[in-house]
Amino acid sequence: MRNESRISKAAARILIAALALACAASNSFGAGASVTAVLDNSETGVGQPVQLQIKVTGSTSVKPPRELAVDGLDIRFTGQSQLLEGRNFQFSYSYIYNYTVMPMKAGTFKIPPQTIEAGGSTLRTPELTLHVADSPGQSSRPNRSGENIDPRQIAFVELILSKTSAYVGEMVPAVVRLGFNVRTPVESLGNGVEITGQGFTAQKMREPRQAIETIGGKTYQTFTFKTALSPARSGKIAIGPVEVNPIVRIPRTSRSPGIPRDLFDMNDPFMDNFFRDPAFAPSTPREIKMKSEAATLDVKALPPGAPPSFNGAVGNFTMTVDAKPKTAQVGDPFTLTAKISGRGNFDRVTAPSLEDEQGWHKYPPSADFKSDDDVGISGAKTFETVISANERKDHIPAQLFAYFDPIKEQYVTLRNEPIPVRVEGGSAPTQAPVAPAPQTAAPAPSLARTGPKQQEILHQITELSAEPQSFTPLFARRSFWLAQLAPFLVLLGFITWRIRRAHLDNRDARRREALQHEAAALQRSLRREDVSPQEYFSRASRAVQLKTALARNVDPNAVDADVAASAFRADEATRRRLQQLFEKSDEARYSGGQNGIRLLPPDVRNEVLELIDNLRA
Template sequence: MLQQLTRLFLIALLLFPAGGTASAQQAENGFGISINALSSRVAIGEIGTLIVKISGGDSRLPESLDVPGLEIEHSGQQSRINIINGARTIEMTHFYRFRGDTPGNYTIPPIEIGLGTETFATKPLEITIYERDQDEAIDATKPYFGKFELSKEEFYVNEIVPLTLTSFVQGRNRIQDVLPPKLEHESFIVKSFRDVQTDGADLGNTYYSSASMPSNLFALKAGEHRLGPATLGVRVADSSGSSFGFGGFFSRTVTREMATNTVNVTVKPLPNGAPPSFTGGVGKFDLVANASTNEVSIGDPISMEFVVAGEGNFQTMSAPVFKVLPTGIWKSYEASKTMDESASTGGSSSSVGRAVFSQVIIPEAKVDTIPPFELTYFDPAREEYITLETPEIPITVSADSHNEAPTTIAYPAGGNEAAPLETASKPIAQFDDVLHIRTTTPRWMASTDLEKNPIWFYLLQTLLSAGFFTILGAGIVRWFREREVTREGPVLSYRQSLKRIPKEGAPKREFYHAVATSIKLWEAEHPDAPAPVLEIVNRINDRCDTVLYSGTSKSDGPVSAHDVSEVLPILQKLTRK
């Protein structure tokens, strides 16, 4: 925004250089530096612009200038090349924006730069920061500005004071939108700005669109204070932008921020001598009280509702209090508060509304009425404290179930204040002596040794052990059997074994081992074989033993066809019965 503001005035500046506050240093060779302010008198909170012009070259300028009381920051730069009679010159323009929050005269010190072999410096520049009060708020020389109006400049602490912040922008219907304004002060509470009223008026023969935001504030601290400047922001139609021939439908908007004037106020403290029932309310109020029931037992709660309506500050107000402290008769709890701002009919700047306080009170004795409550507020118009009082509310209090004969206590009249209840401390045991002996007839028992190892414990262990080892033993036996079967391999029949006898050319040892195995199987299958057959079988068996175990025969070589033809037919004949 500041850049746009700056550029707006840049053209005028370039066309009309060397304003009233210009200062410069120019050398014969065309090098030089100068500093100017668009306006050397700037209101508090407003943004001013400094222009530093460098001729014949450029140099790096600081990002900020250190001037106590002013904030000065570099905001942009621009270059221009001039060719005059064939001679080419460069001109650099640097822009700074500045603002101040305290009125006074400030001096911007020389800015030094090096150009070529020489050092150039600007001359000191005087800037004035001034307070712009409500009378000076309207400035028709500016394209837009803000105004801060306060209805009173002298008021009391906690008193609600209406205010209005207004944005002015040159042109008709220029304001498209309003940004939330900012008005802060540590000693004031400012209500939020919810309403916007747009309008327009001629100011110094120029028409300005305006947007007003009413609200109110109240002070927390007495004394002299300066309020503002507030910061306002609006979005305005950008008349310089292209709308592609479609008028305002496609028109662009730009944001304009502006600072308002300040207002010096005097906040008066509330007068001394406030009654005890003063709870912080400032304004003008009415009080209505209602009880949730008028028939209770001792100890039962009653919900009291206090409606405080009127015009003034409800935020700082607390609940009404008993006119006379009812010590020992009524017990009360802290009240809750509900603000009903919807009751306001005067817009956001109005202080009309109501607050509802809910409080639980409990009768601790038989009474006939709920005693009066008081609420004292300060009326700034009359400049005095006003006390409101609720009427006594008749009730019927019956004895509670735990107290058959409750004490009837007369409500103290005449405003005698009872002493406040003190918190009772819980009694602690003194332990001064041991208790007396018991004289009741004892229940006699006889002693015995503790039986730690009952027999049935070990019996159970025995049974479980037997079961466990049975399962374990069965498993082990089964495992051994399976292991043996695996090692021995499957059991063959004699016929099956014949098929496994190697053929001619196989190792002789292998051949005769298979033959011997077959003969063993045959013998096992034929225990009652006739003697002649046994003789033949024994002869083959002897031959197998000779080859396998005697060592006299070469058992490593291949078996011959002769051996095979001699043994196998006999073995095959043995299959016949």
């Protein structure tokens, strides 16, 4: 009996709802269409938006205006909703079109009547007046929608570090998480998300991952940003807070008296929640200020005793090396391809160095990085380095790459086996001996004639030679070509010797050309304004090394501040400036990523350029 009673009540509700909708439809279609337009506030200030609503009742075929042009006002369509109203079983179905009106200047503005086509008839909205003061505080009726809203009640922001202790230069993954209550949907994240603080750098954040989550019984729209931090100094570093100023839509608390709590007075919570849903109520966009709690990172300095090939890489890496071709002449290039894979601060991963560079000339490498994650701390970096041998070689020396492993807390040096190659070259080929021309056989002695001499019948014909004569042309004879081979071999040996001599003489010219090309590229990059201080000082010190190498014909990698000052006979002030430049370049080795670092001031950049330009032999 109890089940039958429940079924009867449910059927009654369904029947009543169907009748109500039928009555609403009949009343809506039976009555003529009407339109109203209202502003939620007739007075506001410059930069303070108000909401315009156009409500069309009694028609299901409506074409509202999409653009409203008023000088001094920025009016934009923000969406539409539907409303079912009922009173004494008299129902009406309406469409509500929402617009945001943003005042651009002070004054009194008239929003002219708008023409709307509804159900084959033409409707016109009333003219509306909006008074805009110079500032929000001068408005006699300020918009109070959401004035007392606590951002912590509708949204949250948090900063999560993967660890609280790290080494200088180590990449620390971090997550920034934003959440907004679905009843106050977010329109934009303002100027974006930024992690404030000093003493560290942060990787650039990519597009966030969005999701709908239930937290503490409330439903939130969440945005998850991933990044990685790299501390630049030891000690305790404050990370954050994260500051963000999003724009959210705050529902207005006033409700239409025509919407009852329970349409059928059956104490049905579904009906109450349906009509109280903020999606059916007008809302106002508002900027809120959010700030997370700061985090603390305990940073340890790298231990002493770093290997010579260490350039600041911190993490865990592996290395593979290959060389092509396997055979070449002295001075011809080999291409070394080194691939370093793993996880760490790849911006400090540099090309491996040769274990023994004696007899080899090395050119600046190229690099290509491919990331395996969202923040660029895992992947593979490939270097291509061109080297050439100055003498005969049977192998390419081993490659060395050093890094610091923060898990093992020790330095690790990767070394590959020497690569077997064959470098040929040397003296010109020796002259091949000329084969002696074949000697003709001595004529056989004529046999003594026996018997009396016969009387010649034709006395005009002389006696034929005892040796047979050949009619083969001279150029077809083997002895002729053997005689020509000797000068040809001499000429070939001379040409080979000249080419080899020119190749050896041109080695220094090729080296200078490569250094000049690199120096010119660095000079152009030093005049750019979008280079971080760390990268700028590193390039500037390299430019000094190249300029010194070109002036004194030395290896640029062996040039330091003292060598450069001596090469250009610099005074004491210039020597100190060079030492400061190289010190700042060395400090940049442990600074991690470059994102988030401010740009170098123009006056400092000009001083560095002036210092380099004034270095003259």
